[in-house]
Amino acid sequence: MKFCPECGTKAEGMKFCPECGYKLGEVAAAATVPVETVQPTQNEEQTIAEYQTYMFGMENKKSSIGKFELSVPQFKYILTSQRLLIEKVGVMSKKRDEIELYKVNDIVVSQGLKDKIAGVGDIEVLSSDSSLPTLTLKRIKNPYDVKEAIRKAVMSRKDSMNISYRQEI
Template identity: 45%
Template sequence: MENDEDHDEREIIKFSFSNRYYLTGPVRFCAGLFMVWLPALRRYTLTDQRLRIEIGVLSKHEDEIELYRIKDVHYRASLFERMMGIGNIEITSTQVGGNYLYVKAIKNPRRVRELIRDTVQKSRRRHGTREFDNFSDN
């Protein structure tokens, strides 16, 4: 089994909030005033070891989820979101401190979901990790 120290982390994809969601309807003018800033508020980077979440413009906060801890990845999109070519991804993990991560209004959400899913499977194989659900009769 390969050690993490022997493996250089490789970036798979970077993605962020899509401006398209807020550039329609009556909010167009107000949203246009700060559209340049919105994508910078939350950025995601998928590597072959973890999913990094960077939040903020002036002050930054970075969080990450180890890929082998990701349990489920779901895609959700309303009719309007599908028409705009955007959608949402819900990630369930076994990470302590937070089991859910919502990635909202991103471009190509199905492609991103599949990249996350495939990369999670590769990470689990590399770590020799298996997922078990605990069903108890309480």
């Protein structure tokens, strides 16, 4: 079976491609497998949102002790189309945890009275991953909006992977 090297159309015994008109010849005789065109897929990871909390609540302040700047983000949260990343940044260290969005089971917002007044809250992301069953996003501004953004990303990822679940009531 021979195929057009330009568009991949079946071109057995022809001099020109019936679809695109490409002149077939010796090149077409060598092409026995259709050429797959590379198209952007929905599997490419894209950043949806980023959130940060700062040490000592010193967002956008340039306070420092010696050579150490205190406005370094303490936690950086990155929501992508495939996963939720948490980077804990210290003065001397950095730790990174992540959870795949298709493994997210539930999202819970915790907000005390002081947190409501400040407009912040903690978001717990519960997953089916045994190595990291719970991920907590701490002191997030507008936590219910962030929760909704995470929920939409989770639903979109599960839909793209054709994952559904059935719950017994």
